[in-house]
Amino acid sequence: MKKIEFKAFTIKDIVFLAVITAVTLLASGPIAPLVMTVTKLGAQAFAMALPFALFTSIGLRKVEKSGSLTIIGIFSGLVLLLMAPVMFFNQLIASLLSESLALILFKSYENKKAILFSAGLFSFFTIPTTAVVNILAKGRTITEQVGNPITFILFVLGAAALGLLGAFIGNKISNELAKAGKL
Amino acid sequence: MCKESHAIHPILSLVYSLLLFVMGLLFVKQVWFWLYLITFLILFLLFRFEKIIIKTIPFILIFGLIMAGLTIINGNKSDVLYAFYRVLALGLASILSISIKPINLVRAFNQLNIPRWISLGLLIVIRFIQIFREEMRQIRQAITLRGIRFIETPILWGRAFFIPLIIRVLSISEGLAISLETRGFSTEVDGSSFEIICFKRRDLVFSCIFIACLTFYIYLFFRRF
Numbered sequence: 001m002k003k004i005e006f007k008a009f010t011i012k013d014i015v016f017l018a019v020i021t022a023v024t025l026l027a028s029g030p031i032a033p034l035v036m037t038v039t040k041l042g043a044q045a046f047a048m049a050l051p052f053a054l055f056t057s058i059g060l061r062k063v064e065k066s067g068s069l070t071i072i073g074i075f076s077g078l079v080l081l082l083m084a085p086v087m088f089f090n091q092l093i094a095s096l097l098s099e100s101l102a103l104i105l106f107k108s109y110e111n112k113k114a115i116l117f118s119a120g121l122f123s124f125f126t127i128p129t130t131a132v133v134n135i136l137a138k139g140r141t142i143t144e145q146v147g148n149p150i151t152f153i154l155f156v157l158g159a160a161a162l163g164l165l166g167a168f169i170g171n172k173i174s175n176e177l178a179k180a181g182k183l
Numbered sequence: 184m185c186k187e188s189h190a191i192h193p194i195l196s197l198v199y200s201l202l203l204f205v206m207g208l209l210f211v212k213q214v215w216f217w218l219y220l221i222t223f224l225i226l227f228l229l230f231r232f233e234k235i236i237i238k239t240i241p242f243i244l245i246f247g248l249i250m251a252g253l254t255i256i257n258g259n260k261s262d263v264l265y266a267f268y269r270v271l272a273l274g275l276a277s278i279l280s281i282s283i284k285p286i287n288l289v290r291a292f293n294q295l296n297i298p299r300w301i302s303l304g305l306l307i308v309i310r311f312i313q314i315f316r317e318e319m320r321q322i323r324q325a326i327t328l329r330g331i332r333f334i335e336t337p338i339l340w341g342r343a344f345f346i347p348l349i350i351r352v353l354s355i356s357e358g359l360a361i362s363l364e365t366r367g368f369s370t371e372v373d374g375s376s377f378e379i380i381c382f383k384r385r386d387l388v389f390s391c392i393f394i395a396c397l398t399f400y401i402y403l404f405f406r407r408f
Contacts (some may be wrong), residue, residue, distance in 0.1 A: 075308050173346065
């Protein structure tokens with residue numbers, strides 16, 4: 001049975017992951033402030049799913065090493081820590097969950113489905129963390145956070161669908177770049 | 184050698200910013216929330232944060248009004264007020280975190296023996312957000328000059344935007360990696376720092392007043408239980 005391999009990251013890998021994180025944050029920048037204080041659970045994940053999945057999937061295609069998504073999560077979380085401190089835990093836990101699940105299922109990023117799954121569901125996994133943070137920091141119950149169940153289900157499904165769409169587009173772009181010998 | 188500056192220790196600023204934000208969210212529904220805001224604003228003014236406060240106020244007010252406006256759609260009067268208060272809590276916490284110079288934060292991280300790749304990555308992300316903002320603007324300008332419009336041909340627009348952007352990401356990151364490697368940066372070797380970030384008397388005074396004020400409000404909050 002194939003095992004999950006952990007290879008050491010070189011300075012080149014770290015630099016690329018940091019630069020792709022900067023682009024991801026920049027791309028999601030115009031949307032983030034609009035949904036940051038929305039009280040409905042899942043709204044933030046829904047809004048962030050597409051840009052996050054698109055750029056992180058390109059990052060994972062270039063650095064196909066276990067732990068790459070967690071590193072992107074740490075970098076984006078550290079930057080967001082300076083603006084909205086709770087977002088650090090949100091990003092870190094979501095990236096850990098998404099990457100762990102993808103690696104358990106597919107073992108490595110050599111399988112493109114692993115990249116699609118890992119990057120695509122990154123935003124989706126911020127939902128449980130947001131719920132826990134809201135309970136602990138704001139004292140809001142799950143029922144309060146969910147509000148209208150239909151809206152909540154639409155947000156959750158939308159976050160997953162947009163995330164997977166973003167990762168798919170990211171993979172397409174990566175394929176074109178790989179064909180041109182740039183990736 | 185320690186450098187004299189008005190800034191509070193970066194790690195302290197980060198921790199206090201986190202505390203202010205979390206506590207601010209907890210206190211949003213309290214009648215004395217305004218007092219909480221004013222207390223810490225006075226503390227920040229006493230410790231010479233006035234320039235950052237002036238810079239932050241317009242952004243926080245506009246952002247707060249937008250948030251309150253959006254909450255009107257499906258919320259009552261108190262929800263609108265709390266949405267505005269949440270943005271104020273965020274703004275209050277951001278005053279401390281904005282005051283941190285990225286390089287000083289990285290130096291403080293190094294002193295705390297936080298892995299070099301984390302501090303290096305953080306510095307790159309912060310630096311490159313500004314660089315790529317300009318890159319994106321130039322790419323969008325080029326797209327406009329070529330007459331490609333997102334509304335008319337979204338797929339073509341996407342290709343014209345993302346492919347050059349990713350190629351720039353690749354070339355910039357490769358150049359930067361080579362530059363770092365030739366300067367002896369590595370993920371395995373510990374780095375040294377030209378400047379030491381010290382814990383000063385100013386940090387101690389700020390910490391004492393900050394903790395005393397925060398403890399008072401935490402007491403007020405839990406007294407009702």
